Amino acid sequence: MSAREEILARVRAALANVDDSVAPEEVPVPAGRPAGDDLVDRFLERVADYRAVVKTCTARGLAKAVRDALPEGARVVVPARLGIDVPGAVVDDGLTAADLDACDAVVTAARIGIAETGTIVLDHGDDQGRRAISLVPDLHVCVVRRDQVVADVPDAVALLDPARPLTWISGPSATSDIELDRVEGVHGPRTLHVLLVR
Amino acid sequence: MNTPRRSPLRSERRGDPEKTSGTFVGMPAFPEAASEALLDPQLRHNLSHATGTIRAKRSNVVAELPEWEDLRLAGAAVKDATLRSLDTHLLRLEEQLTANGATVHWARDAAEACAIVAEVARSHGADEVVKVKSMATQEIGLNEALEAEGIAAWETDLAELIVQLGDDLPSHILVPAIHRNRAEIREIFRTRMAAAGRPAPDDLTDDPAALAGAARAHLREKFLRAKVAVSGANFAVAETGTLVVVESEGNGRMCLTLPEVLVSVVGIEKVLPTWASLDPMLRLLPRSSTGERMNPYTSTWSGVTPGDGPREVHVVLLDNGRTNALADQVGRQALRCIRCSACLNVCPVYERTGGHAYGSVYPGPIGAILNPLLKGVGNDPQTDSLPYASSLCGACFEVCPVRIDIPEVLVHLRSQVVDAHRGDRRPSGESLAMKGAAYTFSDARRLERAEKASSLAGRVLERFGRTRLPGGRAAAGRLPGPGAAWTGARDLPAPPRESFRAWWRRTSGGTSGGRSGGTP
Numbered sequence: 177m178s179a180r181e182e183i184l185a186r187v188r189a190a191l192a193n194v195d196d197s198v199a200p201e202e203v204p205v206p207a208g209r210p211a212g213d214d215l216v217d218r219f220l221e222r223v224a225d226y227r228a229v230v231k232t233c234t235a236r237g238l239a240k241a242v243r244d245a246l247p248e249g250a251r252v253v254v255p256a257r258l259g260i261d262v263p264g265a266v267v268d269d270g271l272t273a274a275d276l277d278a279c280d281a282v283v284t285a286a287r288i289g290i291a292e293t294g295t296i297v298l299d300h301g302d303d304q305g306r307r308a309i310s311l312v313p314d315l316h317v318c319v320v321r322r323d324q325v326v327a328d329v330p331d332a333v334a335l336l337d338p339a340r341p342l343t344w345i346s347g348p349s350a351t352s353d354i355e356l357d358r359v360e361g362v363h364g365p366r367t368l369h370v371l372l373v374r
Numbered sequence: 375m376n377t378p379r380r381s382p383l384r385s386e387r388r389g390d391p392e393k394t395s396g397t398f399v400g401m402p403a404f405p406e407a408a409s410e411a412l413l414d415p416q417l418r419h420n421l422s423h424a425t426g427t428i429r430a431k432r433s434n435v436v437a438e439l440p441e442w443e444d445l446r447l448a449g450a451a452v453k454d455a456t457l458r459s460l461d462t463h464l465l466r467l468e469e470q471l472t473a474n475g476a477t478v479h480w481a482r483d484a485a486e487a488c489a490i491v492a493e494v495a496r497s498h499g500a501d502e503v504v505k506v507k508s509m510a511t512q513e514i515g516l517n518e519a520l521e522a523e524g525i526a527a528w529e530t531d532l533a534e535l536i537v538q539l540g541d542d543l544p545s546h547i548l549v550p551a552i553h554r555n556r557a558e559i560r561e562i563f564r565t566r567m568a569a570a571g572r573p574a575p576d577d578l579t580d581d582p583a584a585l586a587g588a589a590r591a592h593l594r595e596k597f598l599r600a601k602v603a604v605s606g607a608n609f610a611v612a613e614t615g616t617l618v619v620v621e622s623e624g625n626g627r628m629c630l631t632l633p634e635v636l637v638s639v640v641g642i643e644k645v646l647p648t649w650a651s652l653d654p655m656l657r658l659l660p661r662s663s664t665g666e667r668m669n670p671y672t673s674t675w676s677g678v679t680p681g682d683g684p685r686e687v688h689v690v691l692l693d694n695g696r697t698n699a700l701a702d703q704v705g706r707q708a709l710r711c712i713r714c715s716a717c718l719n720v721c722p723v724y725e726r727t728g729g730h731a732y733g734s735v736y737p738g739p740i741g742a743i744l745n746p747l748l749k750g751v752g753n754d755p756q757t758d759s760l761p762y763a764s765s766l767c768g769a770c771f772e773v774c775p776v777r778i779d780i781p782e783v784l785v786h787l788r789s790q791v792v793d794a795h796r797g798d799r800r801p802s803g804e805s806l807a808m809k810g811a812a813y814t815f816s817d818a819r820r821l822e823r824a825e826k827a828s829s830l831a832g833r834v835l836e837r838f839g840r841t842r843l844p845g846g847r848a849a850a851g852r853l854p855g856p857g858a859a860w861t862g863a864r865d866l867p868a869p870p871r872e873s874f875r876a877w878w879r880r881t882s883g884g885t886s887g888g889r890s891g892g893t894p
């Protein structure tokens with residue numbers, strides 16, 4: 177018997193005493209926190225709780241806000257269709273990991289922001305780029321539009337497309353491995369700079 | 375791999391080199407290992423500091439959600455419903471993964487799973503792999519198996535790196551180096567990093583940020599050059615063929631994204647039925663685990679994505695005893711476990727003995743039930759002693775996000791151990807239990823007083839307790855005395871009217887109480 181057949185047979189044997197005529201009890205999944213008037217403020221506050229840098233700007237002021245977020249002389253990589261003018265930035269056209277490692281910063285858009293948990297989700301569309309570019313550089317400037325902010329995790333799960341790779345980001349890279357104290361900055365970007373476009 | 379295989383640090387601390395090699399095989403049974411651990415004040419200090427910190431964080435973020443108890447019920451129900459028709463969901467998962475361009479393998483046991491991973495690495499000519507922390511790959515001893523094939527397996531999680539460089543054993547599910555303090559970690563980095571790659575900086579201090587920085591620099595070169603990565607998965611969504619990895623440091627993202635080939639070893643119990651069912655899990659896990667509203671990074675991927683991430687994706691579906699556990703009608707609830715480690719952090723036995731005493735990659739309350747369920751009882755004294763590594767206080771059930779009734783399963787397994795040893799000449803499980811209890815609580819008299827108080831409270835509560843936990847158990851609001859801190863932020867289930875020890879004395883070790891047991 178192949179391993180596949182044998183494991184399936186073991187599973188079925190283990191479940192032989194389960195009575196299929198009795199359906200398991202339906203337990204509703206509780207709703208998340210409703211949106212409310214303070215949705216965006218809650219999002220910003222909770223992102224800041226992770227010790228991310230949080231700034232807001234207008235659509236007009238966006239390009240300048242992005243420039244202000246980048247240290248002078250930084251080597252910056254951007255995805256193909258960021259839609260924001262970042263002078264001097266390298267556009268990712270399949271850079272190697274070593275190329276990315278030579279970059280100091282990356283600017284991307286986002287797919288969703290989750291207010292309850294202060295989370296940003298990337299689905300790595302054209303304005304966000306493939307997964308590696310928002311991972312290897314040490315500074316991630318992430319632009320979130322006001323209308324992308326949802327209230328809680330269930331809202332996000334319902335909107336996201338599982339066929340795409342997704343990265344849920346809650347603050348900068350961190351670890352609690354040394355005496356269970358949170359320290360920011362291990363392998364992912366050590367600085368997360370969130371720009372909310374009001 | 376040229377990492378030294380034995381740590382002078384550990385040998386000094388533990389004495390007997392036979393017990394300090396980097397494997398759990400041949401560990402002494404729980405009572406003996408526990409007594410050794412109890413003699414180590416540094417270990418106990420590190421543990422109680424760390425578990426105290428995490429308990430406080432967890433209760434703060436759990437208190438933020440008024441729907442917490444309903445979420446726990448929903449989480450348990452999702453897992454139960456999936457386990458009930460596990461065969462159907464596994465087939466669906468396989469079908470979807472394959473449709474998404476992944477290659478699915480099935481492994482009956484550890485050896486089969488290790489052979490599959492080694493074969494994938496070999497077929498790409500790789501002599502090293504980078505690994506993101508995974509309980510399943512530790513369970514199957516993958517690193518040692520790869521090493522035997524001449525393939526170095528680099529752990530990339532900070533705590534795993536500390537364990538690997540120190541040639542040590544993991545002692546906690548979430549924080550495997552929880553038994554090490556910052557000074558010890560600095561020493562390990564300074565003396566061991568050079569042999570494994572980029573050395574630690576000369577001026578390395580024991581500041582946690584500096585230690586994390588040293589790990590970042592050390593591992594970066596490995597991430598950039600690795601061709602093959604190995605991961606586990608926290609969840610596997612059958613409906614969409616999606617794997618999910620929940621992490622903090624970004625080493626997971628590195629492994630899942632940069633190498634050309636990704637192999638994920640996934641226990642068959644990790645399956646979730648639908649994409650939507652991920653929602654309650656992602657609300658339960660981070661708050662229970664690191665005590666955060668959300669962990670820094672969660673990655674999901676459905677097979678191969680052209681132009682983004684690995685070009686070749688393998689998934690190994692692992693049994694290795696899970697179908698044994700599934701066949702046990704009381705014990706199968708343990709397969710709901712999402713490895714959050716909350717039960718470890720509240721366990722008074724774990725806090726005193728640490729994880730190594732359990733002799734398994736799964737320590738603490740969940741380990742005390744999962745190991746016997748996966749391996750079966752009656753085969754080795756180490757596993758048989760585990761169901762007794764508990765005072766049945768019930769704190770683990772209280773915090774478990776998927777409501778595994780660990781005390782219920784412990785009691786059930788104890789009776790299995792006794793049955794398995796009926797007619798043995800060797801000391802029975804229950805006599806091991808007495809040794810375990812004696813060693814476990816270094817100050818037995820204090821424990822006894824606590825138990826008396828607790829069982830008195832149990833009686834009072836049964837009569838007057840107004841709080842009811844979901845499931846109908848009576849609950850205490852806040853206990854006086856030493857229990858106060860514990861119950862300050864959570865409801866404690868009404869303790870049993872009689873403690874295990876009181877029962878033991880009254881029934882002469884169970885012999886006069888209807889159940890036959892060995893000689894105490």
Ligand code: SF4
Nearest residue numbers: 711712714715717774
């Ligand atoms: S048994 Fe429950 S509390 Fe313990 S690790 Fe598993 S899910 Fe977490």
